[in-house]
Amino acid sequence: MRTRRRRRWWPWWTAALCVALIAGAIVFGSGSGSGGEDEDEAPAKARGKRIVTDFDADGYADLAVPAPLSTVGGVRRAGSVSVVYGSATGPDVHRPQVFDRSTKGPVGELAAREEHFGMDAVARDLDSDGFTDLALGHTVLWGSRDGLRTAGRLPAAGVRGGDFDGDGHADLLAADLTVRYGPFDRDGRPRRTGGKAHGDWGDSEVPRTITVGDLTGDGRDDVVTGQGFEEMQYPGHFFQGRPAGLALEPKNVNTYNGVGTVGDVNGDGFGDLVVREVGSVSEDAVSHLGEIRVLHGSPSGPGRKATVIDQETAGIPGTGLSGDQFGAALAAGDVDGDGRADVAVGVPGEDGAAGRVVLLYGSRTGLTGAGARSYAQDTPGVPGTGERDDRFGGAVRIADLTGDRRPELVVGAPGEDGAHPDSGAVWVLPGTPAGPAVRGVASFGPAALGAPERGSDDEDLNWRGTFFGEDFSD
16 A cells, blocks of 8 residues: 555535535436435425436436546646436446536636636536536536537526425525526526525635535425534524525524435435534544434424434444544435435545445434445455545445436545546446445546546645545535
8 A cells, every 4th residue: 555645634614615615516416316415416305306417318317527626738726527428337437528628619718717617516407408407606518418518607606406496497506595596598597586595604604514405395495504613613504495485594403514415314205414413613523533413304394303323323334433534425315225315424534534435224213323334445346445545435425327226326535546646536336226336336537537637736725636526516
């Protein structure tokens, strides 16, 4: 195993804010209808609504991989976005598209206007034409039968997608919780714009983290935010989706929540909130063993009683150690087809930050450690070798990339080395009736897609690499 200089990382909340609100994301689509929420793959609604990221509408979900710290043409932090189209055999890495400032035509011209191109990736059918579109800050790539071929401008950037009024059209949520309600026209104009939601954001004008999903079972997406002041964390805020749109005033949530996901883990028809609990002193989170909390959904939103799960919970593989950061990344989806959401938990700090992912299964009583499974680069069948600071599990996603209703487990490791340090990589573990398998695992980094590998290190901000595999967002 090679030894590399330990990279420094932001305090958890700075990373969450910068990545969720001003950094890159990987967007996965699925035909499973599970939550991920799985955030780009919205949770299965009470009305049976299902979100699938399918840029060319061929029936296979597609994958977009932004790397907003990529150096392109000698320009640091220019950013790039790679698109891998789905197929019956999984992600087709042999026909990717790469978008950045070097791309010929209007897309390249738009990318050149922005720094960190690829940040705030939101995959939704914004114009309701049946093709998923990809919003990237103020740039939108429009889906078509030929995939993402044309681009335009959005008057305002979104950081999350959802349907907050339940009308069946995709909406865009801005960092300040202003909602622009779809459908959007090809000039990027929304049907209408809502008011700005109010909350005590602490030391910022916007929340540190934003989680979207239907927690009330009414077919409308709700929002849970995390916020705080300097090293302190405040309780979460819950904003309910309503027929008129997202509520502007919040209710407090009984958790000091960091990142989160939404999925119906007990099969009662209500999405449940699964969050990383960081405690009231958020600066300690980077050295935490880590724990997650599950607050079950109801007609009025997340309940106050929480189920606590950590690496000491019965059935959870491994032993929690300081700095493991169990729960630093979360994604929900039904991997075994029992009608209940399961949750992938990133543990990127384990084993000297080589990293790991733990898969927890839903049940009639909710999320438990029973039957939990563990995956790392050192797991037989998983390509690669776990190295210090790879941070395997720094991002996770559950998404059906093959269209067979058996979702894959997708894992990012932003510290994986290619020809350049910390160029990042992604693994796709095939879905089976029993859950993700370690046979036939696909693994690729920027080089395999023809994307830039050189990152844009910034010691002052503790930025390293390209951010390829750093976060899977909306």
